[in-house]
Amino acid sequence: MTELEQRLISLGRALDVPEAPDVASRVLAEIGEARTPLRRGRRLVLALAALALASLLAALAIPDARSALLRFLQIGGARIELVDDLPEVAGPAELEFVLGKRVSLVEARDEAGFDLLSLDEDPDAVFLGDRGTVWFLYGTPEAVRLLVSQTPGVRIDEPFVLKKLATSGTRVEGASVRGSPAYFLSGEPHVVMLLDELGQEIPESLRLARDVLVWEERGRTVRLEGDLTLDEALEVADSMR
Amino acid sequence: MRAYQGIAFRAAYLLTGSAADAEDAVQVGFVKAWGALGRFRRGAEFRPWLLRIVVNEAHNRRRSAQRRESLAMRAAFADASGDAVPSPEAATLDREGRQALVDAVNRLDERDRDVLACRYFLELSERETAAVLGVRHGTVKSRTARALERLRTEVGE
Numbered sequence: 001m002t003e004l005e006q007r008l009i010s011l012g013r014a015l016d017v018p019e020a021p022d023v024a025s026r027v028l029a030e031i032g033e034a035r036t037p038l039r040r041g042r043r044l045v046l047a048l049a050a051l052a053l054a055s056l057l058a059a060l061a062i063p064d065a066r067s068a069l070l071r072f073l074q075i076g077g078a079r080i081e082l083v084d085d086l087p088e089v090a091g092p093a094e095l096e097f098v099l100g101k102r103v104s105l106v107e108a109r110d111e112a113g114f115d116l117l118s119l120d121e122d123p124d125a126v127f128l129g130d131r132g133t134v135w136f137l138y139g140t141p142e143a144v145r146l147l148v149s150q151t152p153g154v155r156i157d158e159p160f161v162l163k164k165l166a167t168s169g170t171r172v173e174g175a176s177v178r179g180s181p182a183y184f185l186s187g188e189p190h191v192v193m194l195l196d197e198l199g200q201e202i203p204e205s206l207r208l209a210r211d212v213l214v215w216e217e218r219g220r221t222v223r224l225e226g227d228l229t230l231d232e233a234l235e236v237a238d239s240m241r
Numbered sequence: 242m243r244a245y246q247g248i249a250f251r252a253a254y255l256l257t258g259s260a261a262d263a264e265d266a267v268q269v270g271f272v273k274a275w276g277a278l279g280r281f282r283r284g285a286e287f288r289p290w291l292l293r294i295v296v297n298e299a300h301n302r303r304r305s306a307q308r309r310e311s312l313a314m315r316a317a318f319a320d321a322s323g324d325a326v327p328s329p330e331a332a333t334l335d336r337e338g339r340q341a342l343v344d345a346v347n348r349l350d351e352r353d354r355d356v357l358a359c360r361y362f363l364e365l366s367e368r369e370t371a372a373v374l375g376v377r378h379g380t381v382k383s384r385t386a387r388a389l390e391r392l393r394t395e396v397g398e
Contacts, residue, residue, distance in 0.1 A: 002389070004389060004392065004393060004396075004398070005361060005389070007338075007342060008342070008346075008357060008360075008361035008362070009361050009362075009364065011339050011342050011343065011361075011362070012358075012361050012362030012363070012364065014339060015255075015362065017250075017251050017254050017255070018254065018260045020246050020247045020249075020250035020251070020267075021250070021264050022243075022246070023246050023249075023250070023264060023267045023268045023271060024242040024243040024246045024271065025243075026268060027242060027268060027271040027272055027275070028242065030272060031272070031275055094352075101377070196293075196297075196375065200273075200294065200297040200298075201297065201300075201301070202297075202375045205375075
């Protein structure tokens, strides 16, 4: 260990962090409440259901809340949310870290667990990411020409694989790829983030994305990202087999 | 759960710089972890899995409050003046030196600060850091080396 590392450890130990509150007791009490006998549990469920219904009705009665509720689109494992402001993005994404393990095309086909759609041109790099996503990168991580992702289907009880946040500056158009519904996002860049198996955002993955065509086909979510018009993106999508 | 609340709170506090936000992050994180126990991968390490959930909560709080500059570093230093004998930590770094190092860490970008916080302030292993930050082991190695290099430049070494 270098002297600088030792100084950092000393610094960490010298930081005055307040004593941890007894959060565990509160959480255990909360969990205990949820595990009370059936009769009480039923009452609790009914009360919560009534509360949820009341909240929903109240929300629908307020125009802003209603639009907030309706301002999202879902396609396969992807969810597109229309928001007023984008979260701040720390800097350019380090794609080689974000996308996953670098593999060969053959390894990706072996490990994907589903039939990968292919383009006429082989990708310059292939990555195997979390939750079974396979990424084809054309160009370099620093200068991406085209980025294609294929994600296996998520079960209804599983969280989305990726979330996109777009403002009104991003245009969202409906389209169709081989008869499957698709969305094309263009205009101002939107924020894309990957979600882990708990549905939590993976902070590392937060980045700005350019024009994107996304659709669901044969149980997988496919996403094309690059500097493309809708027609060009559809042409690439139609060429994929 | 009690066994982990100390380090969970410390991690959340170092990331948010706010005791109230850290407490919320730990509480919400623990409840989420309880609900997700069924999806906990058998054979995986529990501590980094739990810490990742809490750290994500803390990140979300920091992001929503747009306190990107924070990290831990708003935390005041323990005042050793009342101690009869200075602690080894206090002896290693005097107050001025510690403040200079804090300032230098704060000038790094978020990714560098996070990896340094995990490795040195929380004293997590490389493997645990990888699990907590949701990156690969090799990434932690390369990012730590790069962050230390940048820190050396910042402190003028």
